[in-house]
Amino acid sequence: MRCAMESFRKRVPALTIYALLLAAWWLVTAKAWVEPIILPSPKAVGSTIVQMIYKGGLLRDLAVTGGRVCAALVIAVVVGIPIGLFFGYQKRLYEMVEGPLHALRSVPATCLFPLLLIVIGVGEKSIITLAAYPCLLILMVNSATGAGLAEPSRVRQGKILGLSSFRLVTDILFFEALPHITSALRTSVSYALVLVVAVEMFIGVGQDGLGRKIFDYQSGFRIPETYSEIIVTGSLGVGLNLMITLLERRLLRWLPQTMDTARRSG
Amino acid sequence: MNTSSDIAVQLCGVSFAYNGDGDIDDSPLYDGFDLEMQRGSITAIMGASGSGKSTLGKLLGGELASSSGTVSWARELAPELDHFYIDQDPKKVFFPQQTVRENIAYPPRKRKLNEINGWVDKLLAEFRLTSIASRYPLFTSGGQQSRLALARVLSWKPKCVILDEYLSSLDVNTRELVIANLHRMAAQHGTTIILITHNLTEALKLADRCVILGEKPVKILADISIELPHPRNEQTPGYEAAEDALINALRHGIL
Numbered sequence: 001m002r003c004a005m006e007s008f009r010k011r012v013p014a015l016t017i018y019a020l021l022l023a024a025w026w027l028v029t030a031k032a033w034v035e036p037i038i039l040p041s042p043k044a045v046g047s048t049i050v051q052m053i054y055k056g057g058l059l060r061d062l063a064v065t066g067g068r069v070c071a072a073l074v075i076a077v078v079v080g081i082p083i084g085l086f087f088g089y090q091k092r093l094y095e096m097v098e099g100p101l102h103a104l105r106s107v108p109a110t111c112l113f114p115l116l117l118i119v120i121g122v123g124e125k126s127i128i129t130l131a132a133y134p135c136l137l138i139l140m141v142n143s144a145t146g147a148g149l150a151e152p153s154r155v156r157q158g159k160i161l162g163l164s165s166f167r168l169v170t171d172i173l174f175f176e177a178l179p180h181i182t183s184a185l186r187t188s189v190s191y192a193l194v195l196v197v198a199v200e201m202f203i204g205v206g207q208d209g210l211g212r213k214i215f216d217y218q219s220g221f222r223i224p225e226t227y228s229e230i231i232v233t234g235s236l237g238v239g240l241n242l243m244i245t246l247l248e249r250r251l252l253r254w255l256p257q258t259m260d261t262a263r264r265s266g
Numbered sequence: 267m268n269t270s271s272d273i274a275v276q277l278c279g280v281s282f283a284y285n286g287d288g289d290i291d292d293s294p295l296y297d298g299f300d301l302e303m304q305r306g307s308i309t310a311i312m313g314a315s316g317s318g319k320s321t322l323g324k325l326l327g328g329e330l331a332s333s334s335g336t337v338s339w340a341r342e343l344a345p346e347l348d349h350f351y352i353d354q355d356p357k358k359v360f361f362p363q364q365t366v367r368e369n370i371a372y373p374p375r376k377r378k379l380n381e382i383n384g385w386v387d388k389l390l391a392e393f394r395l396t397s398i399a400s401r402y403p404l405f406t407s408g409g410q411q412s413r414l415a416l417a418r419v420l421s422w423k424p425k426c427v428i429l430d431e432y433l434s435s436l437d438v439n440t441r442e443l444v445i446a447n448l449h450r451m452a453a454q455h456g457t458t459i460i461l462i463t464h465n466l467t468e469a470l471k472l473a474d475r476c477v478i479l480g481e482k483p484v485k486i487l488a489d490i491s492i493e494l495p496h497p498r499n500e501q502t503p504g505y506e507a508a509e510d511a512l513i514n515a516l517r518h519g520i521l
Binding site: 153154157161175 | 329346347350357358359361362363364373402403404405422
């Protein structure tokens, strides 16, 4: 009970800021300082969201965009982390490819989309590939760096204990890299969401997804609907970040400063 | 057959130099150094700071390789598992992602599970870690981490351990406990213990031989045997005499 009170008290400042923002929004629209075509009232947007959930397929848009983001992240995790850890284990090899990898990472992923359209074709695959690409590189580079920073004494002990290369990677290097991996995952989530929404919006692949709908509603001057889609997209970002924070807390429960780092970057 | 008189390790003509690093004096730290240690003995290696104690420990533990000469271990002690080097940083030894208990159970995992459990329980109790067995090591105190590091190394029953200033990182009560455990290991299992320390009390309480190093290149300034019954404390007959002998030898080494 006391614990619940305590956690509520900690949230008071954050909740106050949300309430103030909402109040300011309401005030601005109620006093008609801003035209409704630019900013509709909170009430109008709220009721539009409810309507769209029942009739406008808002949840479907959320599922489509969320699904694309998650698919891209899963690919990036499944491919990027093992390769990165392998590079962390084979440092010589990594030194050879490190420069090109960083160069590739510096190329804005959106530049590659036209190419992807030629190679893969228009469709889900090219959206997911585009979003997975930078995430994969970020996760790979961070896994390799983290594993490369592993405490040499621990690695030596593993070798002395007769661990196979596979066990050295899974039992030692993976955990040494894990704090780097979780922060890379956090960056990846933002990248993937931005890319999926941007591609949906401007390149018009597939007729659904939050990005496409934001663009369509805005083109048709359906402003409350536009705001509704934006708010849902923002909530998706917040939700994904929250998931990463919970995952990080779980995976790094053995590392004392986890709570602080999560709070700082979350 | 009494094997305790066998030689555990023999250093023969060992030379070693750290490479430059802006050091004006780049003459080798070790140049043709000889030393022998008996199996099952507890040897303290002492000397002033910079006298090459830690370097010797790392040469013995295989963390450094000599440029010439040989460090030859007896056959049973030859595997690297059987002459393991620990310094004062316990974090290098344990795996932070494993609980205290998992850390101790990890190295001997090739043995049968019920056998491991009994052995792990015994080590946890001996090192007073039972109450924190399910905690993650980084959430425990420095003293507990140090005890865990040694318990983890002892879990695979090494034939020799090299402890580099390890005991110095412990508080007084913990140190007594660890000294008693180390002595028991030596007495019951014939574990050879090499204790690198600047602390006179540690040498007096645990070692049966004290080798004092000094000068450059390093040589043995004094080689003193400490023949006192265990467990030892300041009231043990002969303790003061041994202490005086060590102090004299060390003072000679510093001058």
